[in-house]
Every structure is written in structure tokens, then in C-alpha cells.
Amino acid sequence: MKTDFQFSNLLGTVYTRGNLLFSPDGTSLLSPVGNRVTVFDLVNSKSHTLPFAHRKNISRLALHPSGNLLLTVDTDGKVILTHVLRRIVLYHFSFRSAATALSFSPCGRYFAVAIGRRIELWHTPTTPDAGDDGALEFAPFIRHHVHTQHFDDVRSIEWSSDSRFFLSASKDLTARVWSVDAIEGFVPTTLAGHKQGVIGAWFSETQETIYTISKDGALFRWEWTERPSRKNELETTENWNIVERHYFQQNHVDVKCATYHAKSNLLVVGFSNGLFTIHELPDFTQIQNMSLSQSGIDKVTINKSGEWLAFGASRLGQLLVWEWQSESYILKQQGHHDSMNCIVYSPDGQRVVTAADDGKIKVWDVKSGFCIVTFTEHTSGVTACEFAKRGNVLFTASLDGSIRAWDLIRYRNFRTFTAPTRLSFSSLAIDPSGEVVCAGSIDSFDIHIWSVQTGQLLDQLAGHEGPVSSLSFAADGGSLVSGSWDRTVRIWNVFGRTQTSEPCQLQSDVLCVAFRPDSKQVAVSSLDGQVSFWAVSDAVQVGGVDARRDVSGGRRISDRRTAASAAGTKSFHTITYSADGSCVLAGGNSKYMCLYDVQSGALVKKFTVSINLSIDGTQEFLNSRNLTEAGPRGLITDSGDISDEEGHMDRTLPGATRGEASSRRQRPEVKVTSVAFSPTGRSFCAASTEGLLIYSLDTTAQFLPFDLDVSITPDSTRKTLQDRDYLKALIMAFKLDERTLIRYVYERIPRSDIALVVKETPGEYIAPLLRFIAQQADESSHLEFNLLWIEAIVSSHGRHLKDLSGQFTAELRSVQKAVVRIQNELKRLAEENSYAIDYILAQPTKKDALVRRELDLGSDDDAMDSVEFDGDSNTSGDWEGFDT
Template sequence: MKTDFNFSNLLGTVYSRGNLLFTPDGTCLLSPVGNRVSIFDLVNSKSHTLPFAHRRNIARLALNPRGNLLLSIDQDGRAILTNVPRRIVLYHFSLRGEVTALAFAPSGRHFAVGIGRQIEVWHTPSTPDVADGDLEFAPFVRHRVYTGHFDNVHSIEWSSDSRFFLSASKDLTARMWSLNPEDGFEPTTLGGHRQAVLGAWFSKDQETIYTVSKDGALFAWNYVHRPDATPEMEEDDENMQWRITDRHYFMQNNAHVTCASFHAESKLLVTGFSNGLFSIHELPEFAQIQNLSISQNDIDFVAINKTGEWLAFGASKLGQLLVWEWQSESYVLKQQGHFDSMNTIAYSPDGQRIITAADDGKIKVWDVNSGFCIVTFTEHTSGVTACEFAKRGNVLFTASLDGSIRAWDLIRYRNFRTFTAPSRLSFSSLAVDPSGEVICAGSIDSFDIHIWSVQTGQLLDRLAGHEGPVSTLTFSPDAGTLVSGSWDHTVRVWNIFARTQTSEPLQLMADVLCVAFRPDSKQIAVTTLDGNLTFWSVSDAAQQNGVDARRDVSGGRKMSDRRTAANVAGTKSFSTVRYSADGTCVLAGGNSKYICLYDCQSGVLAKKFTVSVNLALEGTQEFLNSKLLTEAGPQGLIDDQGEASDRDDRIDRTLPGARKGEGARKTRPEIRVPDVAFSPTGRAFCAASTEGLLIYSLDTVFQFDPFDLDITVTPATTLSTLAQKEYLKALVMAFRLNERNLVRRVYEAIPVSDISLVVKDMPTVYLGRLLRFVALQADESPHLEFNLMWIEALLSKHGRWMKDNRAGLEAELRSVEKAVKRIQIELARLADENIYRIEYLIAQPVGTKPRVGQLEIKVNGEEDDDEDEEMADEDAEDGDGEWIGFE
């Protein structure tokens, strides 16, 4: 089995904190998600996460005007410069301070960054595709430092000619600066607000400056004469100054302004408030266009795209991300992640959807291809602890601490059945019979296993035998056996469909946390609280292998730990384990920043995946930094909320002892992996972590992965071989280069008559790649018959070899099956539509002709007369005719 899984995408979280960005063309939105950046394509409805990760949460993002360079800066001031189209990190750099504002100049040659109360302007690194030079050795060169503010800078806005920029600060003022010394210009201070200034902007003609403060005041500034100037003094430009010419106020009762943005071309001012409202005003008249509530909490940031049509809002408390089209008053994007920790995940049997369930009681369905949440179920009133699909994939079952098991229809998206016990129990584990007829659940309150009928919803039986809470349940894939694990140090194997429901206990040395069945139903993997991973034979009830995984899962220390990261193995264990699709490997995760992949037969650690390097989470740092130690203990554990400068930040709304919900204490979250799942194809796996749903995949489009390459194989030689009509050789060379566009070009150039010959002589080492490529083309390209002929040739020529090597071709065969089924459904629907059209044509009265534009048809073997033809022509010219054809 391949082990070179790489990070592919991040789901489950759409916005954390920081600023939002639209790309210059206005079609994509960039959102910071913890220490990563997600890009949402609003036109094609897709999202992806850039592969790099910061060591802290991202504070600010900025794109250059061309949209190819992304500058992201974390809370410690460390910057990463990324090439966005190629998703490649170019430079790492430290700005040595907390960054509060960041903006590129419209010329793209400079960017300004607010570090505390100072502003620094830096030269933008050039790229090879820029005409003015190659890449520099020292890419970040500081142009100038601007001082004058007395508190943190909130925003920076450039003029359209890139000569001046405005800065808004917490010190109640806004200031205007010049990039280079200008004749007759001196830095100007705009004072008059009574609270912190959140933003300052130039009008389109740069004759007016608008400033907005936290208390809801909007000031308009113009360059006018002094009020005490005489007519003689008015002729002198030295007697002119920036003065407030207009004042407006947002009346929002007790709410204050949290963010604002101005679009100079359309003169739109968008402001967000602490009560979840936002308003749109047109300046300079201050005419209100819209006022809408989109959240129950603060709106943290607002951004406007280039055309001024779309508004993006981010609310960090609940992780909401919205894109609003204000003219049509409709949502372009409305996404929200889980605002509490995820507990369990499940792949749908077709591998196209992932289910996540969390402590907030919500169940979300995520589309793997688009990265968006399709639907959210909120019927559970407490945390959801387990979820599992029925084998057909259209029914989902979930267990919750609210004492209910619910069945969900994923075609109509509704809850169609609810299962409860005679007494109120908090269910913690769940298992579904592969036939979908029986469902079992275990509880942390009762030691019995409850069994219900899915059809009737009635409680069928309760299995007694465990002497502790049941922590895990699973059915064997062949539907013959139920296995349960408990805190009483035993795993029990039940045959619930037999006449006598006997169970055979397997004794272990510690509390059982998770049990997983191998796909062939002959072996189970068990994880226990002492950090061991053991493999047992189901038929013999004997242990076959075991791994002491404490050293593998340990790593990363909390801020309060007295021991080093290497010595915390006593508190580490795997809480979840899953078999791969072919059953040769297991994937395990737990209260650690690592996910481990083990070979089942040898027990060897095949690969170790690091979930997160974010130092804002507990359990990610390896060494203790003595610089952060104080007399009162670690600096990060000291609560400084009462010393905040703003009154709203000083208020403590937490409830004593609460760990979940809105009143919970806001401590540093701990990194953990509560659940992992392999995709049915085996080419990807996902992991629920503190930061979100991480997807790791073998299919990386942007990676160059040549196969059996030598110096004579190049794209040029491949195309020349194709021109010589050596189709098999050209196809093999394209597969060796493994460049998708080249493979498609060779594939589509092979004549239909030569398909069977090429497939017959294809070496077996390339068959898996060819099968996967043909299945992909059947999904993407419009050449239905051409792709089906390739599939038919592959299955007829190499069917026996594929059957013998089915374990290694599981993913490819599933893809082919899915593609053929999709084509069959589409053709059947098309045929049904044509049947009705043909019936309509046949049902026409003899001697009359349906209106078909200029289409000439025969009725009873005779052509229509000239008069009818003239009438049809007139109808066609008038545009009244209707074309009736066959698809």
C-alpha cells in the first residue's frame, strides 16, 4: 500500500480570525483558518486550502494587485510569501512584532505594515515574470519607518496613485503620509473622534477623506481654507488645511462599530456592528441602502470585491463566513464550521461526502470535491458522539448524549426515525448492521448494549455482560458478528443473530478505547488506555500481534507540563483506529498531534503525520521556552483579560466550571485527533482535529510524480512518437512522465480501431494508471462512447489479471464502476425524455405538421405543399417556431 499521503484540504472550519480578501478579479475569497489560508472559488463553488502552515494563528493577509503573491503574517509577526497560482512558498521572513494592519500599494511595488504604533513600508519582492528584474537575494528591503501614532494602527489605505496612504489608529486619530518626500506636503493628523478610529479612506477623486470610529461617527474631511482666513489669505495655499466638512452617526443603540470598508468607485460604505448587524450607506449623502442582521455576535471583518457587488463578512465566535450580493439581496456563500470540538467523522460509501459531528450538537455533510458544507442537521440537543452510514449510503445514523439515536435520509435530508431507551441514557457508541436492519448502541451510563429494529423503531433486546461502560461497538463487514469494547478491560464478540446470544470475552490489560474490523472480517484491531495497539483473530480469539505505541503517539507538551515532550508517554494513547481499504495497514490517532500508520503484519510504523504545528494550541510545542516563564508561572497561562483597555474586552461572561458552550472558559484548546477514517477508495483519509477536518490524499494535481523515468523520455519525444503513430509507446512514455495534460493528448489521439490492440499489449505495470485515467476521463470528458470502448477493452483483455490483483486495484475498479453507473443513469434519463418526444410526434394528426421551424418532414410519405412550407418559413423568420429535435 502507498504511504505518501500529503495534505490536501481543510474542511470543517471556514473562518477563524483576521481579515478577508477578494482576489483582483473578484471571483475568489481568501479566508484565514487558524494557521492556514483557505481559498473559496465563488464562481465554480469549490474551495481548497494552501499547503503551508504558520507557527501561530494568522493575523493579516494581503494580495498584490496582480493577485499572484500572497503575504500572510501570523500573530508573532512572521511572514510567509506564497505564489498563489502554483501554491508554492517563496520566502519566510520575520517582522519582529505584532502586525495589526497590512496593505499593498496599487502599483504593487510597496506594501505598508502596521506593527504596533509604527508603520513600515517595504519593497515588494519581484518575480521572474516581472520585466524589471529577476528574484533578489534579499527579497524584503525596508523602504521607510513612519512614527507618530501613540497606539496600535488599525488600518492602512493607499491612494490610487500609490503616492500617499492613510492610517487609522486606536489613539483617536487618522494620519496621512507620503511614500516619498513631496514638495509642500507634511504629514497630516486628522483628529476629532472620541473613540478609536477603525478606518480611513480616500474618495475616488481623492478630494475627500472619510473616517469611521468605534462609537459610530463618520466624518468627511476636505482640503479647505481656514475659517479665520481673510480674502487676501485665501489666495495663499499655505492657509488651507484638512477640515471636517460633514458629520454623520450610526444609531445602533448600545452596539458599537466593529469593522468598516469603503468602495471608492461605487461610493459604498459597509459597516459591521457588535450586535451582528451590518449596514450599507451611499456617500457623501449618507443614504442608507440596506440594514441586515446576519449573526448573533460581533462581525469581525468586512471586505468588498473589486466591482462592489459582493460583500464578505467574517464572524469568528461561531466561525461564520458569508458573501452577500447586496443588489439582488441574496447569499453567494453561506458557510459555518463547528464552533465546538468535533467528535466523530464518517465517509459515505461512494467516498464523495464526509459527515462530521461535534459537541455543539450539529451534524454537517461536507462535499469532498467542492469542500463546502451541503446541509446541517440541528435536531440533536446535546453533543453527538458517534455516526455511521448504512451500507447503501443513503441513510446515516447518529448517537448523542441527549439520549437519542437518530436516522437521517440523505436524499431528502430529514430525520425519519428516532430511537430511545426506556430510561434516559447518554449514548457514546454506535454500530449499524451492514444490511441496515439492526442498530446497536452503547452508553456511558449503562453497561448494556441496546438493539433496535430500523424498520419499526422498537427496542429488540439488551445485551448484558460488560461490567463497565461500553466505549466502542462495530459490526463485521460480513454481518455475522458484533464486537464491543468496554472500560472493564474486555472485548466481547457477540453473535446476535444466533438463537443463543453468547459472547466470548477477550481479556486486555487496560480500558478498551476503540475496536476496528479488518475488511475481510477475520481480524480486529484494539486500542487501549495504556497506549497499546493489539491485533486479534476473531475465529480463534487469540492475539496475533501487538504494538507498544506510547512512544509513537507521545510528543508535544502542554504549557503546564512539568516533563519534556519525550517523557509524556504515560498520558498518551490512541483513541481511534481504522483499517485501510485493502486491510494491510491501520491508521490510529488520539490525544496527540500525531497520526500513525502501521503495517498490520509486521507492526512497523510506516509513516507518522503531524496534524498541526500551531503553537497557539496546547500540545504542539516540543521544548519549553524559558523566556516565557515568569514568577507566576508560564506567561500563556496568566489571565490578562481584566487589564484590557476596552470595557467590552474586560467583561467576563464565562460561567464557573463550564467547559462547553458559550459560557465556557476560553482556555487554550488542546490538539487532539478524536477520529480518523479511510476513504472507500483507499486513496485518501480524513482526520477530525482541533483545527478542523484534515484530508490527506495520494492524488495531488500540483505534484510532479514521474514513473520509471529516463533521459530519453520528454514531452517533445512523446509527441514525436505519437506523430509517428506508435500509439502504445507514446502512451507508455506519457504515463512515465505522469503529466496529466500530456496523457490526455496522447489518449485522445489514439484511433478507435487501435484501442483493443493498444490495451492488449499494455504492460501490466501501467494498467492501474490507465484504468484510473480512463475512469477520470469518463467523469470529465464528453466522449462517452470513446471512454466506454476503452473500459470494455481493459476489462475484456485484462479482466482475469484484475481479478487476481483486486486488492491493489480496489480504488481504480470503484472509480470505473461509479463512472459507468453515472453514464448509464444519464443515458436512461435521456432515453426517457426522447420517448415522450417521439410519442408526441407520432400522436400528431395525419395531414398536419408540428411546428418545427424550417425542418422539412414527410407525412404519410408525401411532402407538404408549398403553402405549408411558406407558413413554416414565415414562422421561423418571426421567431415563433419551435425546434423539435432528438438529443
């Protein structure tokens, strides 16, 4: 089994805090997600997470006008300069303090950053594709100016269209006008008059008007006018003066964010009650007024064309893109605003289902990264979810005392299972045939069994002396394994005449159990940090791993012991087998996930879930400088205004370790609540505090040649292809392992020769050929061509694949996934065009039209006789090849 899994995407969380950015072309949206940045492609409906990660949560983003350079600043002032298109990190830098505003100039030569009340102007680092001379700078960050005239934190920085001036809005109730370079006669101007902190300030398109808006909802319009001098009434002075005042009539509501589009004169304002308004300036005409969220809107931005508005609400983790002209959503995504409890892959591997303490069930598309549907029927936290092996049926268990079955084709709840008494279900298992559902509870020691067809309770399995923590069905449906807090694991024969169980005694409470895919072995994780393996046939332990040192690591900010001495307090709460059953992946209340080899018990690889220091348990050593007389500095809240009660209000219960992961207020602790391998074995996902982490095998270019000699080159491969030696050319391309060359040879093999080429292909090339075809089926548009290759492989090497099914599990599942996707797309396409096809078939043919025309000219029989249909007539060419 390959183990070089790399982080590929982050799902489950779409926005946490910070500002939002549109790409220069307006088709993509950049959103800060904790200490990472996610890019949403609004046209192609895809998303991806940039590979870099900060050590703290990101507070500000800025994108170069060319769209290639991205500046990200975390809450400690650490800066990462990234090339967005290539997805590589170019430079690390530090402002040594948190940045409150960040913006590039329209020309791209400068960027301004606000650090508290200080404004610093910097030269933009140049790159080979952005610099004038195409040369890299030795010192990428060069400071140009520093301005310190503000008396409180600066909230926003906006540039003029010619990049000569910029505006700063501050909490000191003023806005100021600055020039980039020294201009004769120009004096920095202060715009004062607001009664509360200024949220934003903008130039109009002509730069003759300035708009400022404050927290209390006051909008001022400033113009460059002449006024009589105070010293001499005969003299006049020119200055920026208030010419008009407008107010948003919103009672007990504050303005939280605002943006202005100069070309269309649109002002968009977001309020603390989730309402947003669109006004046209300078007349202050209201165009739209709509409520988007149940909590306040933290950030709003508008794309370059002024058509799309992006809103971010951090409390509920919402991200919305609104097209205001058509009043429709372009993007509407929301992550879980509470801790995720469980995840599961769909049988085809194309979707991931997440369930959380907020009572919601979300279905995520792995390829696009978007949430497809959200189910909200549960009234309490959802603790377990499982797919039926056949069909699109999902089962979920909840603390509200119900087990629900969901149809993922019609997206509805079609069956609900309940116990005779009110119980809070915590574990779930589904029979592979989909006929029986089993659930365990923390309130009862029995295992409840229902019939899926009738919804009736069939039986209750008694035997455990403690709450049932985990359940798992064997893949062959012959056995059910259950783990309990009574320190035992029991293997049940549910469908036997005598429902007996084989108890397996452990030394500590059982947290999780999992069946191996071949149904011959069970993996058990216990509270003492041990992972043990048991044979199902005779209920005997066949192996084990002491994982206490592997799972230990990381300290909470309030810990008094070092991470090394805290070993034994952590354990694996979730465990799963890989697709081929050779490895197990385990995660728990630790920042590490561990991959173990089942046969030897050796640690194969350790994955670090997060390096975000804004979350507890991610650092090994604590800094004594962060300890104060009032306790750890990280537990002292310094966010929000002094007058803002909502900014300082702590709604968490004493001792609560779970909370709203999207708000990141109460320093949640890093942990992994669930892990799952994809059916193909090429990726796995983990539900963590940060969100849903997707790890996949490294897809970057790798050079892994075999059986290679000096005669095999790209040129010789193309020459062999031109000589029509297709099999030899294909093998040479696979030996070089260059994807572009393989695709070149693959697409130029004639359809008539596919079966012969596949039949003569050596066995060692079948696996890479299957992987390549599966990738081609997802990327290329040659559907029939790819299906012909798959058919030829199955026909020629079917027996070989069946005899060695364990070695080809991942490849076969990848091909199956591709075939299912093609089938679903063709089915959807046929259904969408069924009416168009019926309409086309119902249209009259050319022959019918001619007959109808002749009938219209004369209704007598002579008119019909004048129409000739034989081949000797002058109209015979019109009917050639036409099916009458």
C-alpha cells in the first residue's frame, strides 16, 4: 500500500474570519479558513485550498491587481507571499504586530498595511512575470513611508484610481487623505465629523468626492469646495467639506462592514443583525434590502464588474455570493458551526457525509469541494452515520433518540426508527444487504435492531454491562462486533438461530471497533492508548500496538505539565482499515493521526493535523512570556470594542471543550473525531477541529521509471508510434512514466487495435494502465474511447484481476467510480434533453412537408398524382438516404 498521502483540500469550513477577495477577473473568490486560504471557482463550481498554512489564524488578505501575488497576514503579523497560480510560497516576512488593514494599489507598485494606528507603505515584490525588468529582488520587502497621525486602530485603506492617494478610516472617528509621494502644496487632510468609529472611506470614480461611513450608520459625502477664511472673510480656502449627510434608519443595529464600487456608484452595507442594503450614490437611493444571515455580516466585497457581492458571516461560518441584479445566489455555502462527530464516504467515493453536534448532516462533493445538500431534521447532535453498501441510502443516529434513513437520490428522510423508551443513540451499524440497522446507546446497555423494510424493532441484544460505544458489521454480513465501556468486545451472530456472542476482554474502556474488509479481523482502540487486533473465527488477540507515545504530543495553553509527561492522557477515539486491509488509520484527542501496519504493528507514517497555534494542543512547548498575573495571555479576550458587549460576551458553559469552531473564540482543542478511507484507497478524510481534511496520494509529477535503458526516449517512443507498433510504444511510455507522453500514445491508438493491444499487454502494466484510464475518464471528453479500453481490459484480463483482487482493489474501485460517474452524467443528460428529442422527432419530415404543401395547393386527386416519389423523378435527390 502506498503511504505518501499529502494534504489536498479542506472541506466543512468555508469562512472563519478576515476579509474576502475576488480575483481580478471576478470569477474566483478567496476566503480565509483558519490558518489557510480556500479558493472558490464560481464559474466551474470547484474549490481548492492553497497548500501553505500559517502558525495562527489569518486576519487579512491582499491580492495583486495582476492576480498572481497573494499577501496573507495572521494575527501575529506574520506574512506569507504566495504565487497563487503556481501555488508556491515565495517569501516569509513579519510585521511584528497584527495587521488591521491591507491593500494593494491599483497600479500594483505599492501596498499599504495598517498596524494598529500606524500605516506603512511598502514596495510590491517583483516576480519574473510581474517585474518590469523580469529580475527578482534581493530584498522583496522595502518600506516606502510610515504615517502615524491616527490615534486609534485603522480599519480600512482604500486607494484612488490613479494610485497617487489613499484613504484611511480609523476608530478615532476620522478618515485621512494621504499621498504616496510628496506633492507640492499637498497637506494630509483629516476628515472629522463622525460620532463613532469610521468603518470605511472611498474615492468616487472622478476622485472629486469622498464617501465615509461610520459604525452608527452615518454616511457623509465630502467634496473639494471653497469656503471663506476664518481670519479674513474676503479670502477663500479650498478643502474637503461635508456637503451631504445620510443615515441608515436601523434601530439598535451597528454597521459591521461596507464596500463601494466607484464605476457603478453602488454602496453595499452589512449590519450586525444579518441585514444588508444596496444604495446608489450620490442620491442615496435604496436598491435592495435583504436579510442573509441569522448573525452579523462580518465582511462584504464586490467584484470588479460590480455584479457579484460576497458576504462572510463568521459566527455561523457562512459564505454567500449574491448577484444583485437577478437577485439570485451564485454561491451559498455554510460549514458546521459546531464540532463534527463522524464522517463516511459514499460507496462510489464521490461524496463525503459529515454529521455534527449542531444537528445537521451535510453531503460534500469530493471533486468540487462544495456542499450538495444539508439535512436538518434531527433536533439534537448527530453522533454516527453509515452508508448502505448498495443503493444511495444513508443512516444516521442522533442524541434526539431517533435513527433516520435518507434517500440521497430524492434527498428526503423516508424512514425513522425509535426505541420503546427515549434513548440517546451514540453508535450505528448497517447490514451490508441494507435490511437491518443496529444502534447502541449511552443510556442503555442493549443493542437495538430494526428492520429497514418495516421500521419495526426486531430484537435487543443484551450482554454488555456498560454503554455501547461502537458498532461495526462485517463486510460479508455474517457477524456484528460491538465495543463497550465495560472493557469488552463482543462478536455477535445476528442472523443465527441462537444470537450468541463471543466476549473479548480488554484492559480498558473500548472506544472504537472496526472490521477488516475481508471480515476476518477486528481492530479495537481502547482508552489506555492501546490498539489491538482480534481474529473473528476464534475471538483470540493476534496482535497489538502500544500507541500511547504515538498519540501523545501537544499542550493546552492551561496545562501545567509538559507534553512528554502528559503521555497516557490521550488515546485514539476513531480507527479504520485501509481499502486493502493492510493498514489501520487512527485519530483521537491529539494533533497526530497515525498509520500502522497490521501485520507487524509498526508505525508507518504520522500525520500532523494542524500547526495552528490559535488552537489548543498544537504546540509542544509553552512560552513563559505569555503567562501573566491573570493567567495565560491566550485566555484573555482582547477582541471587540470596549463598548461592544457582544465582542466580549462568552457564551460557553464552564468546562465545555466543544463549541463553535467557526468563531474560534474560546480556543478549541485540536482533535480528530472520525477518519475514513475512500473506497478506492487513494485518499482518506479526517474530521478535525479545523474542518474536514482531505489527504490523497501525491499527484505531483514523479519520475519512477523501471526497466529503462538508453534506447527509450520520448523521441524514440513517438517514432515507434509512427511505425504503428502500438503496444511497444505504450510500454515505452509507461517505462518513462511521463503522463503527457502516455496520453499522447494512448489517444493515438486506433479503436480497432485496442483489444489486441490490451490482450498482449504484460501483467505488470495492467495496474498502471487501469489507474491512467480512470484518470482519463475523469479528465478527458472521450467517453466511448475510455469505455472501450475498460471493456478490453476486463475481457482479456478479467480472470487475472479476479485471482489477484487484493492487489488491484484501488485500481478497480477507481475504474468503477469513473464508470458510475459517466453513467450518471449520461443519464442526467438524457433526462434533460428528453423533451427536446421528442420535439425534434415530432417535427414533420421533408417528405411530409412537400405532401402538405401539395395538399394546400389543390385538394383534388390530381394534385396528389402530380407528386412523384420514384427514383426517376426530378425530386429523387431530395429523398436520397431518407428513412420514410
